[in-house]
Amino acid sequence: MTKRKHADALLDKLEQLIQELPAHIEIGRSPKELYEPITYILNLGGKRIRPLLSLLAYGLYQSNPEAILKQALAIEVFHNFTLMHDDIMDDAPLRRGEATVHEKWNPNIAILSGDVMLVKAYDLLLDTDPRLLREVLELFNQTASEVCEGQQFDMNFESLGTVSEEEYLEMIRLKTAVLLGLALKMGAVLAGAGKEDAQKLYDFGVNIGVGFQLKDDLLDVFADQAKFGKQVGGDIIANKKTFLLIKALELAKSEEAESLAFWLNQKDFDKEEKVSAVKKIYNALGIKELTEKKMHAYFAAGFEQFDQIHFTDESYFLELRQITEDLIHREK
């Protein structure tokens, strides 16, 4: 990994702001049941990739990205709000290896803390030039609605027999990719970038966002267990409709189709046996290569947009590219 001069300095400032957050948005107030989960989930860590994209996109055009730390943090707070509520809906016990909010407290507290977190995300956006505030909020609202739509489609998919490749790609675009697009576009808009550049950065973000989710789907099956943070094969064990499973269901014929159906319908099974069996089917059908091809097409489409943008400071351009490349090649 090459030097990340801007990124590391900006991330330090972002973490500092997260620690100071209670003072900024009054989350130190009573009742503690409402506010403690906010600092808890924000301090579970994470790569802070979304606010980082905002800050670096701003840096392409203006030399003081620390001027938009609050707006960048708004996107991270929004993201963590969606995690808090998604974890209730998915009945997830763990988040980054720690108890989820609805497990550590209870579901009602996770609902209400999430609600107030969304309000606090809006609070963080208000420190914006009044001439830009409406545009920023419109972008934010549009994206926030789309993220909810994506989560609803994802929940709908659980009870659907078949999901098409197209439906899946649209779901992940909404659920995860548009927020990366927003992060980049918001940074550019706040820096006064031109409309075309802001839009190209948005398209870059959405394309790499879809690519990153395909990468997640791949890693869940093919990661090196020694390097991967969680259990390899988790999606297979849970019958999760990932790009890999959707393609396998589409392509499997006769024996492989039967075997896949068998494992999807098993109630009691040995986890390792199931993972190994489904992986064997994936390998026979060339699912890994197919998914990688699709993923790289998204990355290529993203970089095609990215390489067309105008910018003032090349060092931010190079760093944005490097960080994206690092994420493309991550092993966990």
Next chain:
Amino acid sequence: MTKRKHADALLDKLEQLIQELPAHIEIGRSPKELYEPITYILNLGGKRIRPLLSLLAYGLYQSNPEAILKQALAIEVFHNFTLMHDDIMDDAPLRRGEATVHEKWNPNIAILSGDVMLVKAYDLLLDTDPRLLREVLELFNQTASEVCEGQQFDMNFESLGTVSEEEYLEMIRLKTAVLLGLALKMGAVLAGAGKEDAQKLYDFGVNIGVGFQLKDDLLDVFADQAKFGKQVGGDIIANKKTFLLIKALELAKSEEAESLAFWLNQKDFDKEEKVSAVKKIYNALGIKELTEKKMHAYFAAGFEQFDQIHFTDESYFLELRQITEDLIHREK
């Protein structure tokens, strides 16, 4: 009830906007599971008192209150978002006599529809003069956070042994009253009213809001069943910590204290017998008169603020007063 010239015309326009809402804020989009609950809950009815207060407060200073229909509706959308999430938390089966969203669909859909509803409330606020947008959003955010705080205190009270009168009054101020204050103040701010008048309208709203909740507490026990929409005594049956119960627990001595404790601890009981027994204790302790006295003190404090405001159009002033009086004397 006297003539409500402005109110009825404005409420017609508000209902029309609610019917057109899908086009305005894209809630006609897919997936339907996400958006149908929004139109469902908004069409369960209600008095629309909050948006009406905004519109009438605006009318005090400007002759075109229909100019802020969207902002007024934002408050109603926000209010219904809180109802949708509160109903999950309270495990309530019915809302205005119809199935609640988490019952008609499921809790996950009620969480996510509520989330997107909050985003749509912000969307409706954006059609605001850029010079006022930040102030309006700050007011809105402050109030939205307080409403969540109030709901959390209310949930906390359920598992607390004793709640003081002061704690209860602060809880209802946050949970229900500040939103009436916001509705009035936002109307005034959007109309360009002076800071002092806007603040007095806020204080008027908060005071009558606390008074209205005390009225609700009273009606639940002492309403005429023939006129009351739901079962009289519901709060007694559920051991709900209302102002009445809190005062009774504070004042009851020896025999009455024992009887009250007996009924609060009964698991199996005849509902009518319990209501009648607790009511008898309330009567012996003069709880009705005590609560009425407290309620009227809040109404008086509210009107004291209201009567000091400056305004341009007296007809709105008189109508705001009349509507408040009607709510004070309502029997359901």
